[in-house]
Amino acid sequence: MSTHVKKPGWLTVNLLNRAVAGLTALGISVWGSRVLAVRGRKSGEWRTTPVNPLTLDGQQYLIAPRGHVQWTRNMRAVGGGELRLGKNVDVFTATEVADDDKVPLLRAYLKRWKAEVGVFFDGVGPESPDQDLRRIAPDHPVFHITVTN
Template sequence: MSTHVIKPGWFTVNVFNRFVAWLTRRGISVWGSRVLAVRGRKSGQWRTTPVNPLTVDGQQYLVAPRGHVQWTHNMRAAGGGQLRLGKRVENFTAVEVADDDKPPLLRAYLKRWKAEVGVFFKGVGPGSSDAELRRIAPDHPVFRITITD
């Protein structure tokens, strides 16, 4: 497994993510944003971060543009979590997608959010070949999520 991680800078952590999470908690979605809540693998406490769920062929996915970050480790341990928008809470289960199955999902994700996250994908974009997308696939966890309620 890749250990690829791009840690967010001060501005992202303290301004951008907090602002998007603040809006999302109040029911205002920014380009489909939700607050992801996952129980910590060690503490058991809820951990939250803003995310952009991706829908492809009616199925929802969570893509980790910054790589193997804390929420991805927690998701593997918990097997699911919650997506929150305002007072609406959707519980879900999650299954990690195999690297060979990621190229069309990464392409769709980059097509939608490249302006926001493209810098984390090593020059690969929505127009890149399947081989290029497959090359970066191990660096970007993807989870298929199923809403349970």
């Protein structure tokens, strides 16, 4: 498995993520944003971060543009979490998508959010050939989520 991680800088952690999470907590979605809540794999405590869920062909996915970060490790360990928007909470289970199945998902994600997250995909964009998307697939965990509530 890839160990690819692009850690956020101070501006992202202290300003951008907090602003998006704050608006989302108030029920104001920024381009479809949600607050992802996942229990810590060691502590069992809720951990939260803003995310951009992808809906494609009626299915929902979470894609990690920054790679194998803490929320992806927690998701693998606990198998689900919550997507929050204001007082609305969707409880879900999650199944990791195999690298071979990620190409159309990564393409759709980049088509929707390239302006926001494109820098984390090493020059690969929505118009890139399948082979380039396959090359970066191991670096970006993808989870199929199923809402259970």
